[in-house]
Amino acid sequence: MNASQSHIVTLENVTKHFGAVRALGGVDLKVHAGECLGLVGHNGAGKSTLMNVLAGTLSPDHGILGIHGADLSGRYNVKAAGENGIRCVFQELSLCPNLTVAENARIFHPTLTGFGWKRRAGNMIREKLDEIFPGHGVHPDNVIGDLSIGKRQMVEIARAFTSTGAPLHLVILDEPTSSLDAVTSGQLLDFVRKVVNQGLSCILISHVLGEVLSYCDRIVVMKDGLVVETRPGADFTRDTLVAAMGNVVEQEEIEEHERREIQRGTTPIVVEARSDAQRDGAALVAHRGEIIGLAGLAGHGQTRMLLKVYDAAMRKRKSLKVDGPVALVAGDRQTDGIFHLWSISQNVGVRSLQSMIRHGLIDPDAEAALGRAWQARIKIRTPDMNDNILSLSGGNQQKALFARALASDAEIILMDDPMRGVDVGTKLEVYDLIREEAEKGRTFLWYTTETDELYNCDHTYVFRDGVIVADLPRDQLSEEKILHSSFKESA
């Protein structure tokens, strides 16, 4: 890197509020030409807001936004971003599922009109896909809705790197590898390095710290809406990066906890489930009072297994054994958990309505009492449990969902990677609670993408391609073993 490089983007003291919530509290950021900038931080640190500001989809409240040295504050929008060669691949897919790959490319390029536009758009996107993801298997005439999520992600990324007219200067990739497998992730990151060396700039947001550490020239760490660290990538190690994000205690705290010794098989089996694809007869087995981990790479059938158990219990199906009422703690709060019009109390109480009925009607006092009891027990930080659920931070919303499940009559609790985007303090509190409840005889099926959390489990099943590929008791658990079973022998 040489010092005379021009700045593509210059942000000075940029702030953004959503109502009373401060998303960005005065951010300074510079992006040089021809660099790959890593952006890390916890959920809620302000990364996504910052990206939306750069993409022109959000306008900041205050601050200076300069592009190529020109001050565009107040005049910057999606169109201006496009004209200045700035692109963003958002975390949630921005493709139209009803259109073909080529048509989606056209939507991105206002100038792709006139006779033969479909062919031109198709060629353009195919060439880019070939360049980034050789052997991608996507045809320009494929309808997006018919493609797998991984292929959609590939199309989305390839589309961001296509250009008609205005030259491309900066591509922002927000968790680009979340839906990609190891091979395509590698292809993408290698491609990013290649174009960066050719003079393009990239901002890479990723929770996979290894990607950021090995591919980025410079790493920016965000916390609570501020940039707290900016250093060359080589100056960071995994540990210092984690420390900069502010969760240095995590590892030690967890290991400090005494391990529960429980003799497997001394209590009756309460869940015995097998996925349809399982050919070798292996089954997920949970005894009463156990904490069972479901591990493996994201999206390899763990959630499907939990839902299968849930459905069987709800519909009283005999196809698999589920002994006792179940409750589920959603990981994707917005789509699977929260009732956004309701108060915190109502959100906590919804799973226990039957028990609050007095004389045929729901007793509001019982509902409020339940809310208060769990506010104290799980430490939901709010002045009033009657406030709307959305007034809580993400971590506290997650606590409310835990409270909903734990307050219920359920003997089996299913957890669908519930700690996503939850701060460390909350996590530790909830871990304690889970252990406490398991002692009392509740059974937990816990799907998690964070290997550290599996050390809380008595027994772990590793999933790959929808089936169980490893069955690890607590004393045999190791990150290496999980990784080993999560990836195929030959990719």
Add this chain to the structure above:
Amino acid sequence: MLAQLSSPKFLRAALPAASFTVLLAAIFYVQPRAMSYFGMNLMLQYTVPIALATIAQMFIITVNDLDLSIGAFVGLTACIGATLLADTPLLGTLALAACVAAYAGLGALIHWRNLPSIVVTLGMSFVWLGIAVLILPTPGGTAPGWVKALMGLKVPYVPFPIIAAIVIGLVVHVALMRSSYGAVLRGVGGNPKAVGRAGWSLLKAKMTMYAAAGFFGVLSGLSLIGLTSAADAHIADRYTLYAIAGVILGGGEFTGGRVSPVGAVIGALTLALTGSFLTFLRISPDWQIGAQGGILIIVLALRALINRREA
């Protein structure tokens, strides 16, 4: 090849045409005399206004809305056509243009305030009806000569309604499915946020679609009086239901911008045939609408069956 032909995707696409063919075959079986130029012409004569109204509804459905006022609107344009347009062509043309503009305005209002289209259009159906009643308090009026001449066109070999249906289907297909802006418009139905992020004006897209719906509503009204000669405020009340049914019979989905103009026209043809079929079967007119509901349910059941195979 065989696997491809029995794939859910292909079956779903073939369903509209298949239902039409089955119905036509049934009619010819019951009433062989229908298999003639004159017979076809008679059976299908109302295809054109129904197809145009169906296309209008399809534009609205493409952007995830639903128009419960299209029947009343077609009635209004029919009334304008049979009075103002026939008497003072300039004023009539202006009035019809105002109708299209009003539709574009509705689209803008619905987008601006993020309103449920069902409620807005339901309210507007009263407005259209009210204006129509003011213009033409009692059934009457006369269609302009050129409209009648156009609708009564005799084409050799192929009945006019079929030619008109093909032309309508192809024109809209090119405009919506093949043009570059058409892709953007359909994209608004599929993922409005993404289209907005790509820098397109969602307001403009919605107004375009509503204006297109208004324009085809006007064409539907005019073609209707071309057949009936006179108009009435209530002349097209049933078209609201016909138009929705036509889109569905044609394979359109309610959300997500998945529509098919060619399918919609085939859907309209199927609906037009249903009436004739029931007449040939000597089913009392009481059961005509019921049978149309029945056919709609059967087609939807078939589609559900195909979709289930896919799952």
Add this chain to the structure above:
Amino acid sequence: MTFVTQLSQKAWIWSFVGMFMVWLATAVYTGGKGSADVISAALSFATFTVIVGIGQMFVITTGPGNVDLSIPSTISLSGAVAMKIMDGSNGMLVVGFAISMACGLAVGLFNYTLIRVLRIPPIIATLSSSFLILSTAIAYGRGLKIKPPPLLAEFTTAQILGVPVLAIVIIMFAAVMSIVLHRTFYGRAVLAIGQNARAAWLAGINVERIRFMTYVLSALLAALCGFFLSGFSGGASLNMGQEYLLASIAVVVIGGTSVAGGKSNVPGIWGAAMFMFLLVTMLNTFGASAGIRLIMTGLIIVAVITIAGGEEA
């Protein structure tokens, strides 16, 4: 918070404000003559809208895309069948009522079966079934000119001190339904499903059972409306349900129920139904023609929904 600001935050209050203003405008125009009679008439007619409005409200509350378009044809069918069975005889009143309710139950079951088995949007399911129901009503009630049993006619038109008896009954019924909405498992489940059906299922609510109950409830109330309406108007007619398509949806929306689902209230339906009737009365008083009345009714519905705003983005 003061009482007034607290009240102004209730979604249902606006329909009553509108109702009062329209009534006042009419009263001022007529110099107060017959203002009490107008209220009495409004109560009579609003009653029927409220009956179907409550059913429609529960349906709309279950979330976007849920709306019952078969209400008008169910009203016609129920009225026609009940009139024919009872044939003007007081002795058959109970039987007629039971059969009317059976019609509603059958329609509700049929609607739900279409939604569930064919997996089609409720709006299309109820639309298709309305075709069939209407045809059944037409075929069954051909040339129907039967007077209702005298007892039914008396009951539906009776007044105590100028207040229609039926309106009192339905006000009490509305109060019960308001409690059902907010204080029973069923009501809470409806509100939960309307916000997020998937989350509701994952929170232990049997979504399909609740949806089934909701469509049956709506059809039952439509049948009830048809039964009383044919008593009130001296017999059933085949298009007597027609105006209730718009009315049932309009009163729900004007009453402050969110079309996006998950948020609704019962009192607003009463306010809105009264408002709709008084509006037409006002226009009549002002001497507006039929066309103007239609236009104004439509415009006001559009204006109300525009001001109330749509679903939160």
